[in-house]
Amino acid sequence: MRKMNLAKCLTGIAVLLVAPLVLTAQQGESHIGKLTGNAGTGKQLYFRYCWGCHGFRGDGNGENWLPTGNYPNGPNLNIQPRNFVAATFKCRSTPTGTLPTDEDVYNSLGRGLTNSNMPSWITLTNQNRADLVAFIKTLSERWKTEKAGAEINVPAEPAPTVQSIQHGKELFTKLECWKCHGPEGRGDGPSASTLTDSNDQPIRPYNFAGGSRFKCGTTNHDLYKIFMTGLDGTPMPSFADVIKPEDAWDLVHYLRTLQVSRKSPELALWEGTKEGAEIVKAQKVRGTPTGSGVNQ
């Protein structure tokens, strides 16, 4: 009896001793496909490339960050860099409120975040980006206590049709997307000027007419994920509990037709209808918001 207790006791001690080591080792790593990122190497890279914006502590308070109002151009120029300590990430494949997967962060580094100062780091090696992800994960307590969320299921995309676009248009109105994004998707809805992000900084809704990349990707698949996971830290919520997957795809197809300065199968289909042609023509006449005639 005493021997068994001793064995259990020793086992317990061993577990207590080893577990933190295992957790620490896992926390110092990232796993993207066959790549294993190392936080030590990532730290060196962070202090070469990232600290100017994201700060020494990773809290988004780098020397580049000046709160809105310090520049006349306001939020156009200055979007606060990601706060890695808070570990709230816009671009995820996981449900709202959860941590992203390593691959989500890795993809953000490679893609960059359009309409912000975050460039694409595709020129770094894949290993470098994996190392950076590993280091970023050491910056927040959340990574020590939480696991990344489970990736959402993205069903196969049905082929776009005029009917799916029209249904998406109805959803756009029903879900009140227009309140922020505007009736024509120009980011000029009635609520647009009041929006702030989780840092209490003004934020502009995406302007579909500009035709630029989305924050979190370029494909229909990416667009689907954006409104099914939400952009955490921004007013853009997750619609995962509100619409069915097939409705979500219809919405994707309609949103593509709002990108009037960008060719897409959905836009071609929509312009093939009388209703769509008139809408698109009217939207094109208004030009781009910058007035330069170039897709800024």
Place this chain on the structure above:
Amino acid sequence: MSHWDSTLLKRGMRNHAFSVLTAILVLTILLVDSRSAAALPIPGTSVRAIPAFARKYGMPCSSCHQAWPMLSPFGQAFKDNGYQLGNERDAPIYQNPAYWPVTFRMTTFWHRENENRAQVDDPTSTTGGQIEGNLTTHGFDWSGLDFHTGGTLAKNVSFYVLPSSDNTGAFHFETVFARLDNVAGTSWLNIKLGKFELDNLLSEKRILTLTNVSGVYTNYHFQPATENNGLNPAFPLFSFGIGDNQDGLEIMGHSKDDRTRYSASILSSNDGTPNLPTSRTYDGFFTFSQAFQVGSLGLQRVGAFDYIGQAPTYFQFTEGNNSGIPGNAAFGLPGTGIGNRRFYRAGLIGQFYIKKYDLTAMYFHSSDDKYLATGTPFNPAYGTLPTGAQNAIWNGALFESHYTPSPQFILIQRVELVRMSQQALPIVPGTPYTPGVSVPSLSFGNENVYTFGGRYYPFISSRAGFAFHGEYAFSHQIGTSPVTGQNLDFSSLLFGFDFAF
């Protein structure tokens, strides 16, 4: 105290103070050990580091520069993309209206220069005899001033203007161009027009060394010792270096991640000088390179380049030639240079990263036509080729390595070698070099250049740059001393403050 409680500056100073002291000690030993000096040109080649870009995007200089002014792969991609990050915030309309994309850079320093065999008057001669003397000079000095202004005029339209002065304040335009980026929406087509640095993978404008001996790459400017001998006054000066900025039009393309790059340029045959001073012909420059990822080591790049050029050997017309010498090039009418003869500069390059250590290796193969190499007009009315003249051919090698323990500190080492493989003039052993007649050996004019140095950046920011710079360079050339035809050595030692804002 956690690692977060100290700043990068403090960390860097703690980590590298010993390394800096060691570097300074090594350089000091070299100073004591080196022997004697000459009144040589002042260091201060036009070099580039652009805090204006850092200020625009709020990124630290270490993002684009492995150690400024040397670019990192990310900085090279930024440059190749027309000074754009591609985040839809590149156009000037997104900048604070008060933002003005200007940077200046200057260097203040102490330097010591030595030439072992300089041509001097013979104090014992009453007939103006010349001898060779060992000359040394040293003292405090400063470089020329560079005003860099560059960036975007609109999305995918970029520009660069660089007024540059020598250290007396005499300005010229080192770089002037506008560039159409991502033409037709593809990164494979970018068009640049103006005066610009050739698309050299090892950029001389971003060279890390500053001394008189090693402020430029020897292989980029080498011309055989038999050239420009001044024997035939009808022959215009032939000066060329692929390190020189050239006037022309460049088409350049690259993959999105910048792993694959190419460029093709058509250039006026004037070595970057304005107003078409010599001929109306054109040269071509072509490059291609491919980068590979090798595990965790970093990005490895290999490439090739070829410059195919021509230069005039006399002028079709002169104006005001009252010298009595037919076709005197001193009176040549600009733009009428003819009798063009060919030259080329070809090579291979490899850039290899092994974590914090990187090595650039280059091989050069070059040739100048026999008329250019002997200073002979391609016109019997003005002169004939020396007996036995042939094209000058030479090979070169460059090995430059860096150890960069942190973005704040870099150690630099470089070896350059130039070896003649065919002299333009006949070889007559045991006879001193006789211009236009013969050379003493195949190795006549061969050159070795050795450089060691270090740079320490006490702070890294997105606003300005500052570096402590220490460097020693030594060059050795076979048989070219001006009077006795012995080996000619130069050495240069420099300590200074290099700063940009």
